[in-house]
Amino acid sequence: MAFVLPNLPYAPDALEPYVDTTTMTIHHGKHHAAYVNNVNAALEKFPEMKSLGIVDLNKVSIWYEFSVQTENTLQHTGGGHFNHSFFWKVMTKPSNSNGPSAELKAAIDKAFGSMEAMKEKFNAAAAGRFGSGWAWLGVKPDGSLGVTSTANQDNPLQQVAEEKMIPILGLDVWEHAYYLKYQNRRPEYIAAFWNVVNWEQVNDNFKAACGGGMPAL
Amino acid sequence: MAALLSSKLNMTARPAPAQRPSVRTNAVALKPLPYAPDALEPHMSKATFEFHHGKHHRAYADNLNKQIAGKEWDQKDLDTIVMASWNNGNPTPEFNNAAQVWNHEFFWESMKPNGGGEPTGALMEAIKRDFGSFDEFKNQFKAAGMTQFGSGWAWLVTDKSGKLSIAKTPNAVVPVVEGKSPILTVDVWEHAYYLDYQNRRPDFIQTFLDKLVSWDAVSNRYAKAPA
Numbered sequence: 221m222a223f224v225l226p227n228l229p230y231a232p233d234a235l236e237p238y239v240d241t242t243t244m245t246i247h248h249g250k251h252h253a254a255y256v257n258n259v260n261a262a263l264e265k266f267p268e269m270k271s272l273g274i275v276d277l278n279k280v281s282i283w284y285e286f287s288v289q290t291e292n293t294l295q296h297t298g299g300g301h302f303n304h305s306f307f308w309k310v311m312t313k314p315s316n317s318n319g320p321s322a323e324l325k326a327a328i329d330k331a332f333g334s335m336e337a338m339k340e341k342f343n344a345a346a347a348g349r350f351g352s353g354w355a356w357l358g359v360k361p362d363g364s365l366g367v368t369s370t371a372n373q374d375n376p377l378q379q380v381a382e383e384k385m386i387p388i389l390g391l392d393v394w395e396h397a398y399y400l401k402y403q404n405r406r407p408e409y410i411a412a413f414w415n416v417v418n419w420e421q422v423n424d425n426f427k428a429a430c431g432g433g434m435p436a437l
Numbered sequence: 438m439a440a441l442l443s444s445k446l447n448m449t450a451r452p453a454p455a456q457r458p459s460v461r462t463n464a465v466a467l468k469p470l471p472y473a474p475d476a477l478e479p480h481m482s483k484a485t486f487e488f489h490h491g492k493h494h495r496a497y498a499d500n501l502n503k504q505i506a507g508k509e510w511d512q513k514d515l516d517t518i519v520m521a522s523w524n525n526g527n528p529t530p531e532f533n534n535a536a537q538v539w540n541h542e543f544f545w546e547s548m549k550p551n552g553g554g555e556p557t558g559a560l561m562e563a564i565k566r567d568f569g570s571f572d573e574f575k576n577q578f579k580a581a582g583m584t585q586f587g588s589g590w591a592w593l594v595t596d597k598s599g600k601l602s603i604a605k606t607p608n609a610v611v612p613v614v615e616g617k618s619p620i621l622t623v624d625v626w627e628h629a630y631y632l633d634y635q636n637r638r639p640d641f642i643q644t645f646l647d648k649l650v651s652w653d654a655v656s657n658r659y660a661k662a663p664a
Contacts, residue, residue, distance in 0.1 A: 395626065
């Protein structure tokens with residue numbers, strides 16, 4: 221069954237003034253839509269992988285691709301579709317969220333010392349990712365929380381990831397995610413992002429990740 | 438007469454001045470644009486130049502200068518710093534900044550007001566010989582730019598025998614480090630086109646080829662490339 225472009229969980233202006241309406245419209249309606257079309261097109265060449273969901277596709281596709289010597293098509297397009305589907309859901313209307321759960325807060329304090337320390341690490345990962353990519357907060361194989369960044373449309377589910385983890389929060393730092401409003405001022409965009417985090421979704425992601433899984437996208 | 442003068446002026450040899458720490462070193466400059474920031478309108482807007490040259494390119498130069506201040510590379514020219522920081526494929530932290538300064542200078546100089554059209558002379562002959570036709574060159578160049586995933590650059594390069602080919606590089610990488618001589622480039626980092634074209638990278642590259650390329654500059658580079 222082919223992948224479809226999920227609807228945004230909110231109107232395109234819901235994240236104003238932190239993420240502008242035009243960016244949400246183009247980011248979802250053009251960039252993400254293209255990844256959906258392209259991953260479906262790429263899967264035409266690998267029909268036996270069509271039955272995988274997007275999470276499993278990200279987890280397994282890389283070995284398979286190297287064995288058939290392709291040009292990382294599934295890595296790029298499968299990554300792009302997962303990353304954006306995940307991203308819309310970890311954001312919400314500003315002040316629509318009540319913050320991290322007690323369990324998540326405890327895990328953050330344990331891993332980083334404090335919420336502020338975690339944000340500093342996350343912000344540094346996001347600002348320091350040269351070129352295109354993503355910053356992530358996730359649950360590592362040992363069960364603790366970590367921060368990492370990935371290049372292009374890679375994510376920490378994939379075999380190529382330097383640091384593998386189950387993502388619970390992610391931030392797109394491709395320039396298309398912020399250029400219309402922030403231009404070169406990526407740190408300003410990163411700071412603004414914290415106003416739109418959907419902590420309820422992050423809490424759900426955390427709970428599922430502690431069990432080794434992810435909620436349905 | 439000289440002896441009289443020198444004794445009058447008491448011009449005896451003086452000891453060398455004490456070493457002073459240098460306060461102004463050979464910083465990498467932000468080269469100005471070769472044209473006014475609105476000169477390539479409507480194909481590449483003034484607003485784009487104000488950010489692309491005034492912020493992005495400027496930041497690469499500023500950050501490189503901070504990295505090399507007071508060190509050996511501060512006395513070197515940009516080409517030298519790019520090759521040295523590439524460090525045979527294991528780049529040092531300076532590489533991204535140095536290469537991006539180089540790339541952006543090369544990019545501005547690849548364009549001109551009322552650009553585009555077609556090359557002539559030896560370059561056009563070489564394009565026809567190595568690509569089959571000028572249109573086929575444009576197709577391949579555009580395809581390279583479109584398929585450079587994420588940030589990067591598309592290039593027309595020549596080798597020591599004058600043979601032309603297309604290259605694409607990620608992020609800050611420049612074909613010079615791979616032993617090729619670039620003669621034309623287009624920046625496909627999203628900041629290069631997002632204000633004017635948003636997601637429409639193919640339209641941007643097409644317009645670049647049709648309306649912006651300075652074939653004079655490209656021809657000169659081709660003629661001067663090391664053989």
